[in-house]
Amino acid sequence: MTDCFSKDLLGVEQAMDYMLSALSPVTTESQNITLEQACGRILSEPVRSDLAIPPFDNSAMDGYALRAADLKQNKTLRLIGRSFAGEPFEGSIEAGHTIRIMTGAVIPKGADAVVMQENCQAEAQNITFNSAVKAGDNIRRCGEDIQSGDIVLPQGHKISPVDIGLLASLGVAEVSVYRPLRIALFSSGDELVLPGNPLKPGQIYDSNRAALRAMLEKMDVEVIDLGLIADDKHSLREAMLQGAQTADGIISSGGVSVGEADYTKEVLEQLGKVNFWKLAIKPGKPFAFGKIEDCPFFGLPGNPVSALVTFHQLVLPALAVLSGRMPQQALRITAISSEKLKKRPGRMDLQRGFCWQDENGSLMVRSSGKQGSSLLTSISKANCFICLPRDSGDVEAGANVQIQLFDGLLSSKS
Ligand code: AMP
Numbered sequence: 001m002t003d004c005f006s007k008d009l010l011g012v013e014q015a016m017d018y019m020l021s022a023l024s025p026v027t028t029e030s031q032n033i034t035l036e037q038a039c040g041r042i043l044s045e046p047v048r049s050d051l052a053i054p055p056f057d058n059s060a061m062d063g064y065a066l067r068a069a070d071l072k073q074n075k076t077l078r079l080i081g082r083s084f085a086g087e088p089f090e091g092s093i094e095a096g097h098t099i100r101i102m103t104g105a106v107i108p109k110g111a112d113a114v115v116m117q118e119n120c121q122a123e124a125q126n127i128t129f130n131s132a133v134k135a136g137d138n139i140r141r142c143g144e145d146i147q148s149g150d151i152v153l154p155q156g157h158k159i160s161p162v163d164i165g166l167l168a169s170l171g172v173a174e175v176s177v178y179r180p181l182r183i184a185l186f187s188s189g190d191e192l193v194l195p196g197n198p199l200k201p202g203q204i205y206d207s208n209r210a211a212l213r214a215m216l217e218k219m220d221v222e223v224i225d226l227g228l229i230a231d232d233k234h235s236l237r238e239a240m241l242q243g244a245q246t247a248d249g250i251i252s253s254g255g256v257s258v259g260e261a262d263y264t265k266e267v268l269e270q271l272g273k274v275n276f277w278k279l280a281i282k283p284g285k286p287f288a289f290g291k292i293e294d295c296p297f298f299g300l301p302g303n304p305v306s307a308l309v310t311f312h313q314l315v316l317p318a319l320a321v322l323s324g325r326m327p328q329q330a331l332r333i334t335a336i337s338s339e340k341l342k343k344r345p346g347r348m349d350l351q352r353g354f355c356w357q358d359e360n361g362s363l364m365v366r367s368s369g370k371q372g373s374s375l376l377t378s379i380s381k382a383n384c385f386i387c388l389p390r391d392s393g394d395v396e397a398g399a400n401v402q403i404q405l406f407d408g409l410l411s412s413k414s
């Protein structure tokens with residue numbers, strides 16, 4: 001049975017398509033920064049390698065370098081020198097000769113294989129080899145990972161700690177990156193109070209801004225915190241204008257439900273073009289998107305879980321576009337539900353789940369607790385979303401479901 005309101009609801013994919021086509025990178029300004037500052041930043045130019053990696057043929061083992069064909073005649077060769085990492089052997093290997101070689105050391109001229117030391121016996125200058133050897137054994141070839149001139153990281157790539165290592169291996173000391181996005185953030189609602197202050201009857205603490213700010217900062221976004229905005233036209237208008245003048249985008253939470261949002265709608269209609277959508281997603285039905293002057297505006301629902309989920313699913317891809325980052329496809333994987341999950345057809349559910357591997361190695365998932373859109377504990381205890389398609393109903397215990405593992409923004413565990 002389909003939810004009787006589902007006709008009015010906009011599919012999440014349609015909303016995403018609309019949003020992404022209305023957005024383009026705002027960060028045309030780039031800056032050169034040192035490698036130490038580069039983690040998490042987005043490349044404004046591709047990085048090409050000036051080097052081959054490895055830069056020279058080198059040994060993959062501690063052992064002896066030799067000419068493989070020599071061992072067909074004689075298993076014992078004469079030790080004539082050594083090649084250590086950073087201290088190459090200057091001569092060349094002639095018939096019947098070998099040298100001691102260490103991992104990472106240059107393969108000397110004439111040698112075409114390395115035998116690991118465990119397969120050799122050394123007696124003074126005579127080295128006897130016990131294993132079969134063929135040309136190329138235990139040699140890491142010049143350029144086998146990267147050729148000089150290769151694009152190693154493309155424009156729009158977000159630099160990870162591993163990339164820092166990769167760039168360092170190329171001798172890169174500086175990279176060109178886009179400047180960080182500037183996002184204005186505010187919460188709207190007369191009932192909201194800043195943590196640290198006492199609550200009067202009917203008041204609650206503003207948790208959305210705290211969580212959204214932490215997520216944005218984790219993404220290296222510069223947050224312009226416009227604070228708590230009262231439910232009145234004047235304050236809302238001032239906040240919107242300030243955001244539009246100072247930021248690349250505005251994110252607010254609360255005040256986008258139908259009815260109660262009339263004045264929000266009125267203000268936004270005066271300032272720009274904003275759509276108020278009822279999305280076919282649970283949690284997080286009300287959502288506003290549009291532009292105030294040229295500045296994109298994202299109006300999240302007020303309920304705390306809805307705010308976080310819509311931010312994660314809809315606003316993150318939009319911010320990726322604004323920041324010049326290459327699009328990312330969220331990875332969904334199959335798990336087995338260990339219990340019955342309640343679901344009404346009509347909206348895509350992103351239930352908060354906890355997944356684990358059972359004793360047979362199967363990926364299992366269960367609900368992480370009560371699923372109300374205002375209940376933060378179940379998202380705090382979760383490590384994944386259980387993604388149930390729009391038209392599906394209840395899920396029986398033992399059925400396959402798609403899950404999306406929490407990333408480092410929603411969880412500190414991954
Ligand atoms: P609204 O979207 O403004 O109708 O708010 C929906 C629900 O979310 C109400 O219960 C609000 O009190 C609550 N809410 C709105 N904004 C916040 C916020 N910043 N932090 C915590 N709860 C909020």
Ligand code: MG
Pocket residue numbers: 188189190254255302
């Ligand atoms: Mg409100």
